[in-house]
Amino acid sequence: MKVIRAKHAGVCYGVERALDMAQAAMMDDETTYTLGPLIHNPKVVEKLSAHGVQVANDVDDIDSGIVVIRSHGVEPSVLDCLNAKGLTVIDATCPHVAKAQRAAAELRDLGGTVLVIGRAEHPEVRGLCGHAGNAAVVVAGVEEIPAELSEPVGIVVQTTESKEKLGAVVEALRSRGIEPVVKNTVCFATRQRQDSAAMLAEEVDAIVVIGGKNSSNTTHLFEICKAHCPRSFFVESVDELDAAWFDGCETVGVTAGASTPEDQIDEVVDYLETL
Numbered sequence: 596m597k598v599i600r601a602k603h604a605g606v607c608y609g610v611e612r613a614l615d616m617a618q619a620a621m622m623d624d625e626t627t628y629t630l631g632p633l634i635h636n637p638k639v640v641e642k643l644s645a646h647g648v649q650v651a652n653d654v655d656d657i658d659s660g661i662v663v664i665r666s667h668g669v670e671p672s673v674l675d676c677l678n679a680k681g682l683t684v685i686d687a688t689c690p691h692v693a694k695a696q697r698a699a700a701e702l703r704d705l706g707g708t709v710l711v712i713g714r715a716e717h718p719e720v721r722g723l724c725g726h727a728g729n730a731a732v733v734v735a736g737v738e739e740i741p742a743e744l745s746e747p748v749g750i751v752v753q754t755t756e757s758k759e760k761l762g763a764v765v766e767a768l769r770s771r772g773i774e775p776v777v778k779n780t781v782c783f784a785t786r787q788r789q790d791s792a793a794m795l796a797e798e799v800d801a802i803v804v805i806g807g808k809n810s811s812n813t814t815h816l817f818e819i820c821k822a823h824c825p826r827s828f829f830v831e832s833v834d835e836l837d838a839a840w841f842d843g844c845e846t847v848g849v850t851a852g853a854s855t856p857e858d859q860i861d862e863v864v865d866y867l868e869t870l
């Protein structure tokens with residue numbers, strides 16, 4: 596069976612940068628916290644924890660030490676709170692997310708509605724809403740666009756969303772006679788991973804998508820693969836693979852979300868090559 600890796604897969608620039616910043620912080624004598632798990636990858640979070648990096652789920656849980664803000668960023672109020680407590684803040688917000696936050700603030704200043712396309716419960720989306728203020732309305736897709744909208748309508752997108760979803764929301768608004776102000780904040784790394792996953796899924800008999808089940812970008816990769824290849828499988832690690840899934844396959848593709856380190860991809864590729 597031939598195993599083909601997607602041209603663009605795995606850890607992105609923003610995650611790599613956040614990991615480097617957390618690793619540098621843990622060399623310090625003070626206790627290092629991350630506000631929420633640093634990345635949506637349980638194995639990596641376990642490794643960090645073994646080196647003393649603690650996960651705090653709330654600002655109230657931290658009274659001293661160093662706090663690393665993960666690549667997803669935070670609401671301005673959270674940053675204010677950390678600073679008010681006198682904590683050492685290491686801001687590992689991905690520059691692409693920071694750009695989306697600035698876009699959300701600009702749209703807020705237009706004075707109408709800011710549609711934030713993404714998953715309401717995702718930390719990046721909570722951060723974007725914090726920057727968009729009272730104008731923010733989160734929509735997971737076309738079906739959630741409110742019937743009443745105060746204009747102008749601005750659109751900002753969770754960086755790991757798909758451009759297809761953005762296009763569908765824009766079209767739905769235009770069909771209502773609303774011309775939105777669009778900030779396409781889907782990041783370059785996401786687009787590269789989605790496009791190469793789609794191309795690969797088209798040409799293989801089956802495809803494996805590796806990443807945390809709580810990772811938005813990996814979930815989107817899986818949806819894209821599924822649309823092009825019915826035998827798409829979403830796993831967190833090699834242990835979940837089942838040889839029977841690949842019965843009769845001549846080619847298998849492998850792709851991975853932006854929080855999946857190289858060694859986890861290698862393990863899957865090595866296993867598939869033994870079949």
Ligand code: F3S
Pocket residue numbers: 607608609610666689690691692754755782783784785812853
């Ligand atoms: Fe940044 Fe895009 Fe990665 S926003 S964290 S480079 S998926």
